[in-house]
Amino acid sequence: MSSASPSSQNDPDLPWVVQKYGGTSVGKFLEVIASTIVPSYMNSNRVVVVCSARSGESKDKGTTNRLLRAAEEALTEGSSKYLDIVREIEEDHLAAARAHVKNAEILQQLEAQLEKDCVKLRSFLQAAEIIDEISPRSLDIIVGIGERLSCTIVAAVLKDKGIDSELVVLNNIIDQEFAVLDQDFYSYLGARLSDIVRQCGNKVPVLTGFFGNVPGSLLATIGRGYTDLCAALVAVGLQAQELQIWKEVDGIFTADPRKVPGARLLPFITPEEAAELTYYGSEVIHPFTMEQVIRADIPIRIKNVENPAGSGTIIFPDAVMRSPNGHATPPPSRFELAQNGYHHDLSRKHPTAITIKDNICVLNVHSNRKNVSHGFLAKIFTALDEHGIVVDLISTSEVHVSMALGIDMVESSLEKARHELEKLGTVDVIHNMAILSLVGKQMKNMVGIAGKMFTCLAEANINIEIISQGASEINISCVVEESKALGAMKAIHERLLNLDPGVQITLPS
Template identity: 70%
Template sequence: MPLTKPVYNNSPELPWVVQKFGGTSIGKFLDNIANQVIKEYVKQNQVVVVCSARSGENKQTGTTNRLIRAADEALRPGSTEYLQIINDLLQDHLGVAEEMINDPEILKELKHDIERDCTKLKSFLEAAQIISEISPRSRDIIIGVGEKLSCRIVAAVLQDRDVDAAFVSLENIIDREFEALDQTFYDYLAERMAAKVRECGNKVPVVTGFFGIVPGSLLTTIGRGYTDLCAALTAVGLGAEELQIWKEVDGIFTADPRKVKSARLISIITPEEASELTYYGSEVIHPFTMEQVIRAHIPIRIKNVQNPRGQGTVVFPTDAVSKDGTATPPHSPKVLAENGYHLDLSRKYPTAVTIKDSLVVLNVHSNRKSVSHGFFAKIFSTLDRYGIVVDLISTSEVHVSMALGADSNERDLPRVIEDLKSVGRVDLLKNMAILSLVGKQMKNMVGIAGMMFTTLASAGVNIEMISQGASEINISCVIEESKAVTAMNVIHDQLLSKQSTLVLPAVKQSTIASLMLD
């Protein structure tokens, strides 16, 4: 009598865990994901898998970027390049299916589904070329095919590895009109996503990160991080024990480990710190994701698909709002420890240092022909008209310096500069970078800013701009991009290392604890 293979599935008595996998992880480490991650977690949790579109060695060659190019090509009269792009995507995904799937029945069904999705996409783009129009919402639909193809492959691979998985598409989940992406909309989405997941019963849902037509277009209003948001809202709707973001790194480090040899893994970090690191160069978590899960009091754990047994980094909601919408007190060190999270209250140095490069600095010097409020009004209305995003700003009554992302503003910058010449002299500095020192406890470190700038000066790093005040947990400055790695290393060695000589005014342990957890 043949032995029956074990089947891994969700048990309703176990707590929910939502696992989000990025495109590169799915493209390169799918076997690890199936055998070493999902199979292990499903033994102790009800698991939901949320997937991005597959990527190769880098995002530029990934499925989403190729779909965006296909949409652009379809708008070019007479172009057939989009047909080649779709055919290449079809062959790539069919090749992965044949490589990863052993069961002939599972493989046959998967290939049929992939071919059907690509045929529908081809017809959609042909129609768009005929009418010479692709609306923002139509572009969303085109991009969403990437998540569908990815999730079909992941679900089939899990089935092939004896995991009772189900493909779940969220493309039609929104069944009523909303005017804006506000909290009412997010609450509705969380509820709908959770209901869709529960329909799977004991099966492990493999959910598309794309969740349909949203007010103002998914790509425009949320951006490329919408898969993270989907995972977050699913976790909120299910009341999950944890949201896991799986990457190709062990978690969040005190600095970029590729550039700073002494960088250390951070075991636990506050949401505020994680948000600052995300904005100023460290690709951590989409800000919408952070907001939704933290207000629902759900920890976020960042882990490595190549090292599933590692603890990763936990973003713990120390200042969260409870699920019924009322404020909750901060977690005490005892509560953190009981839940397996250990916060180092003896730490007397900042949490991390990060670099955001490829910036330009725009300086505007008033010609004094307008009063100060007119000077500022003209500058910011001009930036708004061209959709220019300012990363960092430093002002006086007659001078404004702004750090701007070079890539996103290169096309419009000449026109911006020309318009701003009416209020004063304008000059531009290229090849700059923002260095940011981040730490929840820094607001209690008297003299930390002085030590930061003294350290940079001793390393021969010139500072173009300084910004502190908008956030009590972040000190940022603009430096030359060529000095960025040197600056990050000296700051890390002097201010973040456990062996550093950082000496600040003495503070009681209880005071540090209250400041870190308030």
């Protein structure tokens, strides 16, 4: 039970902390969240909780994936499997409710609400079966039920632990018309979310990550990371002390610790580095979601539900690194003190991290004519754009283009695009490749770092298919055979990242 006073949530002198919990955290570590994590912040912060839909041991068995499958089955002629899926979802959530809620009255109310929501879901899918159509907006509503079920349980469990909580369903909070999802929309949404949270008074708000109808549909425009975006916009609207993303890992490492035993936890990382690592294979936080928080000078802390006392990894906005943020915060740690405007040297003498993106194919296009380089490139990208193919890496000359593509994203459309590209010249596709990315904001100041990286690969007898380095020099990437990618990552990590146990920071006397 929380030792925080009931009025702590309504104390204007306390800073806000927004805590976002992923589906696996809610599914497997709800007891820790309700008994340990949320109460531990309530004496020094006003807490807001944002939750994803519950997940099981794998994403495939998660509620969101089940809901998507139910929608597909509702449109499959002669199939009634969606009814079985809804029943499984209902049984799983009722079982979780009974496992975590001890108070009979709270449990009775919780069970009734879960059953009511599943009846609505079943009716919605039956209607879709009859009209044989699910619009993008309807699919949003179906998927959004996952967050509603999850947050209903979380709010009830918090109450069962003695924490006064309030379920906040965000389905219909958008009360203005917007043609596109631009910064005006996100600024408006942040302000709306702030107003809704403040209306909860001294209760702990538990917000559904699903926030309703948006232009072009939430799934289509934002994707399945919309819960992170919701939490980010809540933090921006409240001008929170920090946004916490709770996962099942201690934070961001120099490499995947499951694959590289010597990987070290990074106490801090820049937004640019986090964005690069996310894009090239590490699940950190969606770059666009991060952008919304960083532009408001709010730090993001990645923490582990299995190790709540750990410091995690902090993604620091540049402005926060340069000067105090002005929030009324608890006494900062030595590390955080150094981050907030005191004299320190944060320049790493080596790259920050290395990551692998698997399931890559390389598409090579070689022109038959050497005098049409401008039209050659334009036609290639037009063909790719028409089929919705996104290029991860590219290497070009006047008559040859090599591109690395995520095969999971383009497999169905690659053959169609290939037929069009063959009109321009010779086309070949190399499968079973991986992108190896070395990331570090200070790498542009490290003379010869690219040479050292490729020397490591040569010594490990690893051939390179494509090499790419942007003008910002924050990322050096190459494409190698997938079967050799892990060995390449270990070799580079040992030589270039496993050099320094940490950053030495000089504090003021």
